[in-house]
Amino acid sequence: MTICTPGKGHHMIQFDAVHKRFPNGTTAVHDLSLEMPEGGVTVLVGSSGCGKTTTLRMVNRMVDPTSGTIRVGGRDVLEQDAAELRRSIGYVIQQSGLFPHRTVLDNIATVPLLLGWGRRKARARAAELLETVGLTAEAGKRYPHQLSGGQQQRVGVARALAADPPVLLMDEPFGAVDPVVRSQLQDELIRLQKELSKTIVFVTHDIDEAVRLGDRIAIFRTGGHLVQCAAPAELLARPADDFVADFLGAERGLKLLSLTTLADVPRGPAPEGGTWKLVLDEARRPQAWRTEGAEIPVRPLRDTDSLLAALNESIASPTGFVARVDADGALTGVTSRAEIHEHAGEAHSSHSTAGAAI
Ligand SMILES: Nc1ncnc2c1ncn2[C@@H]1O[C@H](COP(=O)(O)OP(=O)(O)OP(=O)(O)O)[C@@H](O)[C@H]1O
Structure with a gap:
């Protein structure tokens, strides 16, 4: 029983x-x-x-x-x-x-x-x-x-x-x-x-x-x-x-990632001088990723978004970067696909080895 x-x-x-x-x-x-x-x-x-x-x-x-x-x-x-x-x-x-x-x-x-x-x-x-x-x-x-x-x-x-x-x-x-x-x-x-x-x-x-x-x-x-x-x-x-x-x-591993937020994943400055440039408006809100002759839409994420959303976005984004914003939509930094992947793996194993049932 x-x-x-x-x-x-x-x-x-x-x-x-x-x-x-x-x-x-x-x-x-x-x-x-x-x-x-x-x-x-x-x-x-x-x-x-x-x-x-x-x-x-x-x-x-x-x-x-x-x-x-x-x-x-x-x-x-x-x-x-x-x-x-x-x-x-x-x-x-x-x-x-x-x-x-x-x-x-x-x-x-x-x-x-x-x-x-x-x-x-x-x-x-x-x-x-x-x-x-x-x-x-x-x-x-x-x-x-x-x-x-x-x-x-x-x-x-x-x-x-x-x-x-x-x-x-x-x-x-x-x-x-x-x-x-x-x-x-x-x-x-x-x-x-x-x-x-x-x-x-x-x-x-x-x-x-x-x-x-x-x-x-x-x-x-x-x-x-x-x-x-x-x-x-x-x-x-x-x-x-x-x-x-x-x-x-x-997909229970992915479902688990839907319960973990992006908050603890580190961010760095937006890439400069590479193939892709992040275009911001005057309030520093991300508008698009720009490369020679093309612009693609950007879907920025907040700290309250899930690791699953981040993983999804990092795969969908041809730049391999996820743009991160604060509650007002202003850029706080970017996170790479590799970093998101690494944190997804860690989140998964920490849940799996966590203590007894709450
Ligand atoms: N009034 C009833 N008389 C006889 N058997 C019943 C009665 N109500 C439910 N059952 C039976 O009891 C079992 C559990 O039914 P119940 O409706 O609680 O299941 P459920 O998990 O809610 O199902 P579902 O997801 O299909 O709604 C089933 O085998 C159902 O046929």
Whole structure:
């Protein structure tokens, strides 16, 4: 049995020896002990049918466990009224689950109204949340089918946040949108989470999404077995077994580089007198690489960009150099392909030999 205990912080959600067997004999979750830290994102991943959704739905009692205990905020969920518990936990699903005959604003106001906030206050809160999730006031007057898939998902997130619940359950929330919109929605969630620090349980099939969003990732295999639960860097550097390694994919080394920033990689002055010259504007912002008779665009990187982005840029740049800039876009120096390569190798081996699971 894999037990996941993430350090000393407070655990908002605790699964203790939880088992779920459906009446038809299917074991969806097998002897699960898992703790989810307060204010952190725990991502549940694994192949289809491995029990992720069932695990998620046991948190708000949409499914009850056959045995074992689940606590939210220290309280056994089975000792709480199911409807009340559900209203106190935000829930976002793949198809947004919006009421088709209610306006977007009224959809978002659903839980506050159920909680007896009164129409005016509930709508004011809904209007505030529309803005929080990046939608216009005008969108609030429309009906769900008049929005794009990505916009509907934003409304789903706003609705889940309406009563400011401490816990959010998100079941493949971005599964039905195209990759560009998906990436935007992930960015938005990261931004929101920095502000709101909710305890989030997030189900996905997509390991890249898990690595991007998760503070911790729990990997399940068929039969509802938890195989490994760790911070993304730990998981990528030291998969517990072949199943996890296969699930992470052949590019797990590159994924690991996506978690390391460029900040510690040294930089030097831009090359002078060589084949390529870096053209700057009056604010020292890089404009292009220039060589005799040609100019090619430059894509400068900041210290907060990842080593993976740097590696990619160093390969794409015919000069072999990556231009580095500060927050205002002004040049701070350049780094060569060789240096980036060297640091990528070091970052990889330092993760692989780092201490025990965090
Ligand atoms: N109400 C139910 N009755 C019987 N079996 C069920 C029920 N709900 C889920 N199952 C079964 O339990 C197992 C786990 O299902 P679950 O939906 O939790 O998996 P999942 O990992 O979320 O899958 P997916 O990624 O495909 O959504 C599956 O074998 C599924 O068929």
